[in-house]
Amino acid sequence: xxxxxxxxxxxxxxxxxxxxxxxxxxxxxxxxxxxxxxxxxxxxxxxxxxxxxxxxxxxxxxxxxxxxxxxxxxxxxxxxxxxxxxxxxxxxxxxxxxxxxxxxxxxxxxxxxxxxxxxxxxxxxxxxxxxxxxxxxxxxxxxxxxxxxxxxxxxxxxxxxxxxxxxxxxxxxxxxxxxxxxxxxxxxxxxxxxxxxxxxxxxxxxxxxxxxxxxxxxxxxxxxxxxxxxxxxxxxxxxxxxxxxxxxxxxxxxxxxxxxxxxxxxxxxxxxxxxxxxx
Ligand code: NDP
Numbered sequence: 001x002x003x004x005x006x007x008x009x010x011x012x013x014x015x016x017x018x019x020x021x022x023x024x025x026x027x028x029x030x031x032x033x034x035x036x037x038x039x040x041x042x043x044x045x046x047x048x049x050x051x052x053x054x055x056x057x058x059x060x061x062x063x064x065x066x067x068x069x070x071x072x073x074x075x076x077x078x079x080x081x082x083x084x085x086x087x088x089x090x091x092x093x094x095x096x097x098x099x100x101x102x103x104x105x106x107x108x109x110x111x112x113x114x115x116x117x118x119x120x121x122x123x124x125x126x127x128x129x130x131x132x133x134x135x136x137x138x139x140x141x142x143x144x145x146x147x148x149x150x151x152x153x154x155x156x157x158x159x160x161x162x163x164x165x166x167x168x169x170x171x172x173x174x175x176x177x178x179x180x181x182x183x184x185x186x187x188x189x190x191x192x193x194x195x196x197x198x199x200x201x202x203x204x205x206x207x208x209x210x211x212x213x214x215x216x217x218x219x220x221x222x223x224x225x226x227x228x229x230x231x232x233x234x235x236x237x238x239x240x241x242x243x244x245x246x247x248x249x250x251x252x253x254x255x256x257x258x259x260x261x262x263x264x265x266x267x268x269x270x271x272x273x274x275x276x277x278x279x
Pocket of ligand 1: 129
């Protein structure tokens with residue numbers, strides 16, 4: 001029998017750590033599989049996916065194609081993908097393409113792993129791009145008390161709220177939105193889902209207030225703690241974490257969908273931290 005093919009598709013794609021992560025998960029179960037990086041032309045996502053699935057079994061989708069993957073899957077979307085408006089995991093079932101979004105469950109499992117169960121928590125989510133949108137529904141599902149989305153361009157935060165509430169009216173009581181300066185109250189978990197860290201920058205939140213046993217979480221990761229993590233600790237956050245655990249968490253959730261197996265994230269995360277020079 002031939003080895004099952006998996007991969008990650010994006011543009012650019014050389015930077016992706018998914019092949020390394022999935023290879024390590026596979027070795028935990030002695031699974032023989034291949035996992036490739038696939039560069040799709042910017043105007044050729046659908047045809048590249050179609051070509052891959054002639055022999056392939058599953059794909060992860062990364063920037064800038066998650067919304068196109070959502071369109072491609074049509075009605076065969078998981079509830080989480082529908083809520084996120086984006087797809088990061090594709091597979092075939094009965095010859096049909098199916099899609100899910102595992103970014104949000106990746107974040108939630110990482111929050112649990114670091115001892116900050118979102119259940120009953122007041123959560124401030126900064127940013128309203130694709131990453132933010134993908135985690136809103138899973139955080140609500142995890143039972144947070146309040147999820148408040150703020151963004152430099154406040155209209156985009158309101159838009160996410162409206163879209164999620166349209167699909168799940170029950171969410172309206174626990175989901176709110178505003179501009180960057182709209183963050184009164186104390187927070188258990190503050191999540192930076194802006195791309196500011198890419199440029200060693202941070203969203204301007206001079207007076208965010210942290211509760212005791214609070215967590216500052218940056219979705220970004222680098223060899224050093226990010227500017228956001230450092231500022232948050234100064235502002236009173238009890239603990240700060242970067243987004244590497246979310247990355248491994250979303251991969252584990254995709255692995256579970258494809259193989260029905262619950263991989264152990266800890267050793268994989270430790271290896272990645274070492275590669276990044278964090279330890
Ligand atoms: P987008 O480009 O879709 O969104 C960027 C967001 O950042 C917007 O809300 C934008 O605000 C805001 N922003 C950018 N610069 C600043 C600034 N200086 N001050 C305040 N707000 C700012 O990016 P994504 O949502 O795709 O990604 C966001 C981050 O999350 C990236 O750092 C990415 O690496 C990370 N990420 C990590 C993952 C993981 O697994 N760990 C998974 C996915 C993403 P505005 O709307 O006003 O422009």
